[in-house]
Amino acid sequence: MMNVNRILIGGGINHPFGSPELTPSEEKEFRKGLVEKALNTLKCNVRD
Amino acid sequence: MLRIVHYLNQFFGQIGGEEKASIPPEMKDGPIGPGFILQEELKGRGKVVATIICGDDYFCNNMEKAIEEVLLLIQSKNPEVLIAGPAFNSGRYGIACGEVCRRVNKELGIPCITGMYKENPGVEIYRKSIYIIETLSSVIGMKDSLSKMVEFAIKLSEGKPIGSPEEEGYFKRGVRKNVFSERLASERAIDILMAKLSGVQFSTEVSNSVGMKSKPAPPIGDLSNAQIALVTEGGLVPKGNPDRIEGARCTKFGRYPIWGKEGSPIGQFECIHRGFNVSFVNEDPNRLLPIDVLLDMEANGMIRRLSPFFYSTCGCGTFINEAKRIGREITKNLKKDGTDAVILVAT
Numbered sequence: 001m002m003n004v005n006r007i008l009i010g011g012g013i014n015h016p017f018g019s020p021e022l023t024p025s026e027e028k029e030f031r032k033g034l035v036e037k038a039l040n041t042l043k044c045n046v047r048d
Numbered sequence: 049m050l051r052i053v054h055y056l057n058q059f060f061g062q063i064g065g066e067e068k069a070s071i072p073p074e075m076k077d078g079p080i081g082p083g084f085i086l087q088e089e090l091k092g093r094g095k096v097v098a099t100i101i102c103g104d105d106y107f108c109n110n111m112e113k114a115i116e117e118v119l120l121l122i123q124s125k126n127p128e129v130l131i132a133g134p135a136f137n138s139g140r141y142g143i144a145c146g147e148v149c150r151r152v153n154k155e156l157g158i159p160c161i162t163g164m165y166k167e168n169p170g171v172e173i174y175r176k177s178i179y180i181i182e183t184l185s186s187v188i189g190m191k192d193s194l195s196k197m198v199e200f201a202i203k204l205s206e207g208k209p210i211g212s213p214e215e216e217g218y219f220k221r222g223v224r225k226n227v228f229s230e231r232l233a234s235e236r237a238i239d240i241l242m243a244k245l246s247g248v249q250f251s252t253e254v255s256n257s258v259g260m261k262s263k264p265a266p267p268i269g270d271l272s273n274a275q276i277a278l279v280t281e282g283g284l285v286p287k288g289n290p291d292r293i294e295g296a297r298c299t300k301f302g303r304y305p306i307w308g309k310e311g312s313p314i315g316q317f318e319c320i321h322r323g324f325n326v327s328f329v330n331e332d333p334n335r336l337l338p339i340d341v342l343l344d345m346e347a348n349g350m351i352r353r354l355s356p357f358f359y360s361t362c363g364c365g366t367f368i369n370e371a372k373r374i375g376r377e378i379t380k381n382l383k384k385d386g387t388d389a390v391i392l393v394a395t
Contacts, residue, residue: 004392005264011335015328016282016393018335028340035341035391039271039351042389046264 006041010034050094050205053125054083055118055132055148057141061101069140073102073114075121085191086131089198098125104140107147114144115151122152129201134163134193135170137185142170149178159204163193166219175219179204182217214251274388277355278306278337279378281363282395283321284329294362295322301361301374303381306339306354313339323364324395336393355387363394 010016011034019030058068060081079087079096087096100121107114122130130152132145142164149160163181164171171180181200183193196217203210213220229236236253243250268274285293291302307313313333319326329336342354359378363371382390 003262005262010393013395014325015335016395017338017341018328018332020328020331020335028334031334031338032341032344035338035345038391039276039345042268042391043271045267 005046006044008034008038008041050090050129050202051125051127052086052090052094052096052129052131052201053122053127054079054086054096054099055130055145056081056083056099056101057107057135057138057144058101058103059141060133061099063101063103069103069105070109071101071103072106073100073117073121075100075125082134082190082194086194086198089191089195093202094129094198097127102144104138104144107144108140111147115147118148119151119155122158123156127158129205130158130160131197131201132160132162134181134183134190134197135165135168136163136183136187136189137165137168139169142168143173146170146174146178146180150174153178159201161197161201161204163197164219171219176222179210179218179221182219268389271351272349273352275353275355275386276342276351277382277385277387277390278339278342278358278393279382279390280336280358280360280393280395281321281366282319282324282329282336282360282393283326283362283364284317284319284333284336284358284360287316287318289318289320293320293360295320296362296364296366297370298362298364298366298374299370301359301378303357303359306337306343306356306358307333308343321362321364321395323362336395338391355382355385357381357385 011019011030017031017034019027022030058064058071062081063071076099078099080099080101083096083099100118102114102118130149132148133141135141135145145162149162152158153160161179161181163183165183165185174180179200181193181196183189200216200218210216240250240252283293283295285291285302286304291300293300293302307316314331317333319329319336334340337358339354342351345351346354359381361374
């Protein structure tokens with residue numbers, strides 16, 4: 001990725017916010033964890 | 049004998065310095081100033097039939113008018129090649145040489161060549177549309193530059209095949225040419241890797257554009273007071289793709305209402321990206337855009353609001369310039385929406 005200052009590794013190219021091998025409720029928990037991480041990243045101070 | 053017209057600014061045209069930079073174009077018969085070196089380097093293969101001299105300020109301040117006047121003068125001499133400069137590191141002169149070459153080539157169909165120092169702003173503006181020979185930064189390089197320009201001009205006018213930028217000494221034009229190689233890509237890649245590891249000079253076969261760096265945005269303070277939006281290059285669009293967003297080499301983006309807590313997005317949206325297996329996202333679009341989770345967070349006050357619109361384009365063979373433009377346009381919209389921060393989902 002070019003020019004990106006805050007990067008988070010997701011669940012995979014085909015489902016960045018998903019993990020299809022999990023059950024639906026487990027998958028939503030997994031997604032929630034990733035979103036929390038993403039929001040925390042937005043709160044991080046990134047130095048130039 | 050090749051008929052050549054030479055373009056110079058007021059300084060090299062021996063009219064004067066900055067105080068004469070506003071003179072309109074004029075034409076003189078035969079070579080002037082550097083034109084004599086040009087004539088010498090031609091070694092009897094061509095003749096400088098006329099020199100056009102124009103002030104740099106005149107050209108750059110009235111570009112459309114100046115170029116029309118210059119084109120008329122050049123046309124009157126019916127040349128087979130136009131040589132401009134070299135402009136070395138002179139910015140306005142570089143732009144004038146670049147524009148003259150571009151327009152003469154485009155409108156009169158005559159091969160054109162100029163020369164510039166790598167940091168001349170004319171290089172970035174014109175290197176993709178014309179041939180610019182790399183020169184030193186100052187007139188010390190005059191003879192050498194003109195010699196290269198002459199050989200290149202003759203090649204162009206004879207329609208001979210043009211070699212790579214490295215072979216010929218012109219600035220990269222962003223043209224990719226397919227060639228057959230005796231050796232497999234894997235072998236060549238290992239060679240490059242070995243050269244890199246042992247500190248030997250090597251050149252890459254695929255160069256990345258450099259120089260793109262953006263300032264990190266300041267951190268978001270209070271999430272519970274923030275509007276978060278979702279943007280993706282994953283190509284999620286309403287079923288039927290109403291805006292006809294392209295699945296590859298995309299030039300568009302869409303702004304679509306998010307799906308709600310109630311009701312399922314499945315079947316209402318589809319993924320038209322042509323660069324990954326879209327079946328998982330089609331099964332559940334929350335796997336691309338975590339709208340279900342963000343709406344929960346909005347409900348429990350962790351964030352103020354999830355933007356009611358998401359933005360979608362396709363990052364699949366997309367040209368960087370298109371991507372930049374799409375990015376700028378999406379940003380304008382995000383600001384209008386009152387969004388404070390974005391989760392940009394890439395596939």
